[in-house]
Amino acid sequence: MTKELLTLRVNGEARTVAAEPHHTLLEVLREELGLTGTKHGCELGECGACTVLVDGAPVLSCLTLPVAIGDADVTTVEGLARGAELHPLQTAFAEEGAAQCGYCTPGMLMAAKALLDENGHPTRAEIAQAISGNLCRCTGYTAIYEAVEKAAKSV
Amino acid sequence: MTYDYHEPREVAEALHLLVKHGEDAHLIAGGTATVLLLRQGLIRPGHVISLRAIGALSGIGRAPDGGLRIGATATHRQAERSADVRALSPALTNAFASVATVRIRNQATVGGSLAHADPAQDPPPMLAALGAAVTIVSPRGARSIAVEDLAVDHFTTTLAGDEIITEVIVPPLAPGTRATYVKFLPRTADDYATVSVAAAMRLADGAVADARIVLGAVGPTPIRARAAEAALAGAKPSRERLAQAAALVRDEVDPLDDLRGSAEYKREMARVWTERALLALVEA
Numbered sequence: 001m002t003k004e005l006l007t008l009r010v011n012g013e014a015r016t017v018a019a020e021p022h023h024t025l026l027e028v029l030r031e032e033l034g035l036t037g038t039k040h041g042c043e044l045g046e047c048g049a050c051t052v053l054v055d056g057a058p059v060l061s062c063l064t065l066p067v068a069i070g071d072a073d074v075t076t077v078e079g080l081a082r083g084a085e086l087h088p089l090q091t092a093f094a095e096e097g098a099a100q101c102g103y104c105t106p107g108m109l110m111a112a113k114a115l116l117d118e119n120g121h122p123t124r125a126e127i128a129q130a131i132s133g134n135l136c137r138c139t140g141y142t143a144i145y146e147a148v149e150k151a152a153k154s155v
Numbered sequence: 156m157t158y159d160y161h162e163p164r165e166v167a168e169a170l171h172l173l174v175k176h177g178e179d180a181h182l183i184a185g186g187t188a189t190v191l192l193l194r195q196g197l198i199r200p201g202h203v204i205s206l207r208a209i210g211a212l213s214g215i216g217r218a219p220d221g222g223l224r225i226g227a228t229a230t231h232r233q234a235e236r237s238a239d240v241r242a243l244s245p246a247l248t249n250a251f252a253s254v255a256t257v258r259i260r261n262q263a264t265v266g267g268s269l270a271h272a273d274p275a276q277d278p279p280p281m282l283a284a285l286g287a288a289v290t291i292v293s294p295r296g297a298r299s300i301a302v303e304d305l306a307v308d309h310f311t312t313t314l315a316g317d318e319i320i321t322e323v324i325v326p327p328l329a330p331g332t333r334a335t336y337v338k339f340l341p342r343t344a345d346d347y348a349t350v351s352v353a354a355a356m357r358l359a360d361g362a363v364a365d366a367r368i369v370l371g372a373v374g375p376t377p378i379r380a381r382a383a384e385a386a387l388a389g390a391k392p393s394r395e396r397l398a399q400a401a402a403l404v405r406d407e408v409d410p411l412d413d414l415r416g417s418a419e420y421k422r423e424m425a426r427v428w429t430e431r432a433l434l435a436l437v438e439a
Contacts, residue, residue: 002157022157024190043194045187045259046345057232057261063190064262065183067160068207111258133256133345 006066011079019066026050026061029076037077037106048134051107052076058114077106080113089113089151098147100138108134112148116155161204166211166321169204170294173317176202182319184228184267187259212321215239221327227266227320232257234265243325246334250281250353253338256345266320272306279306280353280369280377281336287325293318306376332357333436339428348372349415350424352432363387373408373425380404383429392437401430
């Protein structure tokens, strides 16, 4: 199987990788670029664990072909913090106990970032809409809603 | 599993590639269906032809006759947010907004979902109830087919292997037309419906001048409830008459037993939700 050279803009940097053409964006991010923050969940487009932003819009990297990204900006959870300074969402998730096992957290953070970038003061219903389908099996979601609300106050 | 990936910029080039590679080719637009089928090994094409770079297939706008043109590669999210879609029919906006999650809506395209023909999708019943048609091109030229007639079975359409959906055309609605889309979701908000009902109705002089009812997720394709429509035609839309018409959908749907309920339960829910949809139209 032949790999092809592909240039992606990830977290503000142009990254050229050799990838097999049938690999998904999720696989290229994790296996070729070492960005393992984005998680493999269901790989069926149902759990939201692999959520990344493409030109600011949340998409499922497990159902995205990297060749179809072109020169769009991809943002992963690794792109949230500025050096040692966490994004307000990350701080709020930590403070509110919104992450337990943590597996859904990168997808939750990216879904929430897309929401707050568009709507700085979301209602509880709007938060629920935005993370609908981002499955968490530990927290029961309330702590996640509270963390997003807390972050909204400081973004 | 590997394939050559093509990204034509013109429809003619895409058609050329489709003809050249025949059954070894598969189209992709948003990818939410095609990538899944590829990953599951359900399709094994040697050539994947993307429609995403063909500008002529994108965009949403009002047609000169007051109707709507939705480009095949417009995403569900674009349709959900389109002022033109909302101006024509807020119920159509609601059908697009009801699809899965915002992530799926950001990726999945309107034309792609119609070609995929999953019978549980939200927009097809509403598009059919509004009398929408798709434009399809092939090397033989262009043709138009009603959305209602596009799907013929589970995941099966009348599309030939060398045909591409280019746009969806929603005609202008007759003045006074009301429409609604309701979706019964007993489990989670991002699930497929147990049953969904799209209905459009026009009243004239206190009687039903025109009614269209199309149900989703309760058959191999969206199901047009013609018996229920006929029971309403020309009638005063009393609560009793709406209930009688809704009761007829029980025998018009063809659901399967699954996690979302038994076939018998879905028949009953089809009746209940059709009645609710009709009441909402009359009482609006």
